[in-house]
Amino acid sequence: MTAKTLLVLPGDGIGPEVMAQVRRVVEWLARRRNVTFDWREGLAGGAAIDAHGVPVSDETMADALAADAVMLGAVGGPKWDGVAYEKRPEAGLLRLRKELGLFANLRPAVVFDALVDASTLKPEVVKGLDIMIVRELTGGVYFGEPRGIHELPEGGFKAVNTQAYSSYEIERVGRVAFELARKRKGKVHSCEKANVMETGVLWRREMTALHKASYSDVTLEHMYADNCAMQLLRNPHQFDVIVTDNLFGDILSDEAAMLTGSLGMLPSASLGAADADGKRKAMYEPVHGSAPDIAGKDIANPCATLLSFAMCLRYSFDMMAEADLIETAVQNVLAGGLRTADIMSKGMAKVSTTVMGDSIVRELDKLTG
Template sequence: MKLSLALLAACSDALIAPPAPKPTKTQLRAVAAPQDSYKITLLPGDGIGPEITTATVKALVAAGKTKGVTFDFDEQLLGGCAIDKEGTPWPDKTLKSCQAADSILMAAIGGPKWDGNPRELRPETGLLAMRQQLGLFANLRPAKAIPQLLDASSLKREVVEGVDIMVVRELCGDVYFGKPAGIYTDDAGVRWGQNNMIYSEPEIERIARVAMDVAQKRQGRCCSIDKANVLDVSQLWKDVVIRVHGECGQGVELSHMYVDNAAMQLVRWPKQFDTIVCGNIFGDILSDEASMLVGSLGMLPSASLPSEGPGVFEPIHGSAPDIAGTDAANPLAMILSAAMMCQYDLLQPDLAKLLEDAVEAVLDAGYRTRDIVNEGNADETLVGCKEMGDLVAAKVAELAA
C-alpha cells in the first residue's frame, strides 16, 4: 500500500477517537450471586497451555467438590491452534462460548511457528480481538513475594521480602488499538511504521475508578504512571486520574511517576508501591518487570475484567513452546488464576482461598518445578507439571478435610 507522507499526516491530524465507553457508576462491575454450578470456557491455547490447563482443572474440580460446587467446562480454540484448525485466531464459536460462560479460564497462546504470518493471522491478534469484543478493559496483575521463593528472585532477599503490588492496567486502548496504524510506503519508496497512542477521557476515567477501588481495599496508596512531560496523551491521563481521585478516592494517597523512573524504582525499592495504575503499553512492560520480583513468571496470575459479563483469568507467562510436551511447565500461575476467577467472577472466596492455601502448602513441602527449583537444596524436590497439579489437588482435599 502506498501512502504519501502528506496524506499520512493529514490522517493523523484528522484522527477521530474511538467510540467512548459508557462510564460505569461503580468501580468494579456487579456479578451474579454465588451458584452451585458454573459454565467455564477453557482456552488452553498453544505450547504448554494444554498441560497447565489439565493440571489446573484437576485442582479446581477438587476445590469445588469440597463445597458442593461443580463446573461445566467448554474447551475452545484461541491463538495459534485456532489458526491451524479454523483459519482464524479468534473463531466465532469461541466468542459465542465466552459470551455464554460464567467465566473464562485461559492458558497461553503464540509461538515462533506463527511469527511470520500476516498480522491478521497471528495468535496475538485473536487475543486483542477477545479483549475488545468482551470489553476486558481492566487487567489486574498481582506481584506478591512468596516467602518460600524469595531466593528464586534475581534481587536480594531484603529488597523483595514483603513486596505486595497490584498493577491495574488499562487493556482496551493505547497504541495497541489506536488508529490509523500500519506500515506504509511513501512516494520515494521509504517504509514507515505508525501506531497511535490514544485515550479518551471516559476510557481513563473507568480504569482510574477501578484503581481507586482496588487501592481502598489494599494499603490505600495508588501510583499513576505516565510520561506527561513529553506526551499529550499522558497529560490527559494524569489530569483525569487526579479528577477521579478527588471524586471517589477517599482514603487513597495518590502519587504520580514517569514510566522510566517507575521501571527503575521497581527494582530499586519495590516495597514503596501498593497499587499501580497505568495505560496499556506501560502496564504491559511494568507488570512483566514486577513479576520477576517474585522469581518466576510461572507464579503470577492475572484477571481481565469487563464492566459486565465474564472475565478472563490467565497466567501472565507465555506459551513456552520450547518445553511443551516435556512435563516441565509450572502450572501454579494458572491455578492461582483459577483462584482469582473464584474470587472475582464466581463469588466463591472460600474456593479462592483454598486454592491459594494449597499452593502455599505444596511449596512449603518443598516441591518445585524446574523454573523455581534451587538446585543443590536438599530440602527441595523437583516435580513435573502433572505431578504439581496432582499435589495441589490432593492438598486441597487434605486442607478441606
C-alpha cells in the first residue's frame, strides 16, 4: 500500500462535523479497499486566526504545497466580522487558491432522482440535470490591480476593482472545459460579456481560436453571461459544460447550485496545471458555507463534503471505481428516504449528520459485498 498525502483543513462552523464523515470513509477505504491515506490536519479560516492571527499560516501553506491533495471544510462566521479585511477568514481561502495555482474551479450541479422535488423549479425542468461549471479562479476582478478604496479631495470615496485577463489565463481554463466536455456530452458554452467588456471580447476570441485549433470535435457555443443566468432557469438541460470567468462563474455556479435544491448536496474541485507527470495541485470543498447557526448540532448535511472527496479520488488519485462507489452510496441512501434537515421533505426520515454518515458507510459495505 502506498500512502497518499491528504491535507485536511476542517475550518470553521460545520466544517469539522462534515469532515469527520470523510474521515470515516477514508478509514473504510483502508479497511475494505486496501487504500491508505496519510491524513494530516491543519487550520484555516477563523480557526487559524484564533490560533495564529492569520487565516492560513506559512506552515499550513507549506503543507498544502507538499500534499497530493487538500480537503477543505468551510471558513468564516460572524465571530471574525471585525478582523481586518486582509486577514478575514476568506483571505486564507484566496491565498490557498493563489499559491497552489488553482485556476480551474469545477462545480457540478447534479439533480439526484430522489431530490427532484427539493428544487424550487418544476420537476420536468430539472429532472436528470447534470451540468458542470468551470470557473476561472485566479484571475479577473477578484485579483486585478489596481484595487482599493480611496478618499476623494472633494469628499466621499471612490472604490476601484480591475477586471483583467490574459490569453494564457483564458486558454488554460478553456482546455479544462473542453477536455471535460469530451468525457461528457461534448458541448461547451463559453460565457462572458463581449458586448460591453474588452475582457469579454478577448475571452470569446481566445475560446474560438482554441476550439478551432484543438477541439473541433466538441460543440462550442458563446453566450452572454446574463443570458446564461436566464437560460439556467428557463431551460437548464441545454447545458453540458459552462466555462466562464471568475466573477460570472461565482454567480452562475451558485445559481446552478440552487437548481438542485440544496447547497448541502454540492461538491467542488479546484485544479492547478498538470506537471510533467500529469499530476495537479488540487483542493476539494463543499459549496456550502460554514453555517455557524447550526454548528455543533449534528444536523449538517455531509453529502457535499463526501461528494467532494469522491471528486478528489477521481481527479487527484485516478481512483474512478472508488469515486463511483461513494457517489452511488450517497444516491442509494437518499433513494432510501433518509434526509438531513436541509433536504427534508414529507414522508422522508430526518437524520443527523452522524446517522447520514453511518448510512453511507453501511451502503458502501453493501455495494462491495
